[in-house]
Amino acid sequence: MKKIEFNGKTAVVTGAASGIGLFTSREFAGLGAKVIMCDVNGEALEAAAANAGGCAIPMQGDVRDYEYAVSVAAKAAELGGADYLVACAGGYEARCCRSMVPFYEQPLEVIDWGLDVNLKGPVYFSRALMPQMVAKKSGVIVLLGSVTGFEGDGIGAMYGTAKSGIFNFVKGLAIAGAPHGVRAVCVTPGPVLSRAAMAEMPTLLGRAAELGELVDVIMFMCSDNASFITGSNHVVDGGRLCMYQKTY
Numbered sequence: 001m002k003k004i005e006f007n008g009k010t011a012v013v014t015g016a017a018s019g020i021g022l023f024t025s026r027e028f029a030g031l032g033a034k035v036i037m038c039d040v041n042g043e044a045l046e047a048a049a050a051n052a053g054g055c056a057i058p059m060q061g062d063v064r065d066y067e068y069a070v071s072v073a074a075k076a077a078e079l080g081g082a083d084y085l086v087a088c089a090g091g092y093e094a095r096c097c098r099s100m101v102p103f104y105e106q107p108l109e110v111i112d113w114g115l116d117v118n119l120k121g122p123v124y125f126s127r128a129l130m131p132q133m134v135a136k137k138s139g140v141i142v143l144l145g146s147v148t149g150f151e152g153d154g155i156g157a158m159y160g161t162a163k164s165g166i167f168n169f170v171k172g173l174a175i176a177g178a179p180h181g182v183r184a185v186c187v188t189p190g191p192v193l194s195r196a197a198m199a200e201m202p203t204l205l206g207r208a209a210e211l212g213e214l215v216d217v218i219m220f221m222c223s224d225n226a227s228f229i230t231g232s233n234h235v236v237d238g239g240r241l242c243m244y245q246k247t248y
Contacts, residue, residue: 004223007032010079011222012072014063014125015089017044019194020144020218022052023211024086027219029054034079038063038072038125039089063089063121069128081132084222086142087122094156103157114158119165126173126184134180140222141177143170145188147237151244163188167233174231183230185221189214190237204239 011028015021016037025048028035034055039045042060049058059075061068076082093114094100099107122143133139148156149163166186173184191201191208198208217236220226235241 002224004219004225005031006083006222008080009033009083010036010076010081011084011086012036012038012076012082012125012129013086013088014038014121015087016058017041017048019088020189020192020211020214021086021088022048023215024088024218025049025056026052027215028084029056031219033084036072036075036079038068063087063124064116066124066128069124072125073128073132076129076132081136082129082139083133083136084140084142085125085129086144086218086222087125088144089121090118090144090146090159090162092148092153092156092159093117094159100155103154106155106157111158114156115162118159118162119169122166123169126169130173130177130182133177133182137181139177139182140226141170141173141182141184142218142221143173143184143186145186145233145235147188147190147235147240149188150241170233171231178230183226185226185229185231186233187214187217187221188233188235188237190235190240202240202243203237204242207238209236209238 017039191198
């Protein structure tokens with residue numbers, strides 16, 4: 001296996017103030033990349049970037065705003081152009097909007113939030129940054145899925161809907177990018193210990209993933225070790241989806 005390093009490269013990570021996005025940003029910085037860290041939570045983002053090590057640049061904004069994605073792309077261009085996009089920003093709308101009711105009772109603003117953050121956000125950032133990768137004839141886009149995209153959910157229904165959309169969107173990115181040396185993949189976690197509550201979700205292996213176990217897969221996908229992988233969805237769920245193959 002080739003050594004993984006990103007010296008002289010520029011990475012953009014959304015949802016970078018916490019959880020998977022923060023861990024991913026730290027890994028990129030530790031492996032030599034310049035990292036543009038994106039998050040809506042400005043205070044947490046500033047603290048995260050200050051502690052990320054290496055060259056970490058915080059840029060606050062809302063992934064639902066395409067102009068924000070354009071401003072991030074402009075900063076990436078100043079740094080020589082984006083080489084990697086890892087779209088981690090997202091969330092279960094019922095929890096994030098404090099509306100734990102069945103879908104048929106969900107306010108429209110909660111429904112819109114779930115679709116816009118989890119689907120339109122990755123679409124906007126891919127659209128804003130991919131031209132730089134095409135111009136460079138290289139680049140990798142990693143979108144975060146979720147096992148909920150397979151399972152479905154009757155409360156936060158838009159979360160699963162958006163994630164299943166990501167499964168297909170990454171194929172479109174791969175088809176568009178392949179003639180220009182740009183790869184796109186989806187990494188789909190099951191429960192990850194970005195929140196303590198994730199430890200309660202069952203898996204075949206009897207536990208949730210450590211953050212490093214998931215981010216190692218993301219780093220691999222961005223590296224030259226994955227140079228022949230594109231358009232595919234890589235499930236990292238400890239066997240959770242296997243548990244739904246029940247016999248009645």
